[in-house]
Amino acid sequence: MSDNFAKPQSIDPEAAFSPNPSPSVSKAADDLRAAAGERAREVAHDTAEQAKALxxxxxxxxxxxxDVATDKAQALKATATEKATAFRHAAEEKATHLRTVADEQWHQTRDKAKDIHITTEDYIRENPTKCVLGALGVGFLIGLISRR
Structure with missing residues (x-):
């Protein structure tokens, strides 16, 4: 191997800065520019392809x-509809039961009130004096209380 740096005539510090470089340096620079431009176009093309793929x-x-969100929303809607229907049926059954119980209680209360009314009437017919004196006493007490 020959050592080019050891020879003083092969190193020309002014050669790179001269206004008219040698044709081989100009050609090498042009080749480098062309290669760099081609490489830049390749990189840009590859990057564009990657961007399209992404x-x-x-x-x-x-x-x-x-699609997954739509499927889940439809499943949730179906489940909510089923639950709402089940709750509505349960509420209707409970309301029907409560209505039946309330009707039974109302009839029982009416029957008891009628029995109490009849019993009270019978007592008043059997003991008219006691009832009149009792009513006068209660009226007198109510009158005293209302004056104060």
Whole structure:
């Protein structure tokens, strides 16, 4: 191997800065520029292709998420409808039961009130004097209380 740096005539510090470089240096610079430009175009093209691929994957993922969300929303709606129907039926049954119990209680109360009315009438017919004196006494007490 020959050592080019050891020879003083092969090193020309002014050669790179001269206004008219040698044709081989100009050609090498042009070749480097062309290669760099081509490489830049390749990188830009590859980057654009990667961006397109990522965009299509993102669109596909978004569509999948949308489909999954739609399916889950429909399932949730169906479940909510089933639950609402079950609650409505349970409430209707409970209301019917309460209505029946209330009607029974009302009839029992009316019957008891009629029995008490009849019993009271019979007592008053059998003991008219006691009832009149009792009513006068209660009226007198109510009158005293209302004056104060």
């Amino acid at each position: 965009k299509s994957k993102a669109i596909e993922s978004a569509q999948q998420f949308r």
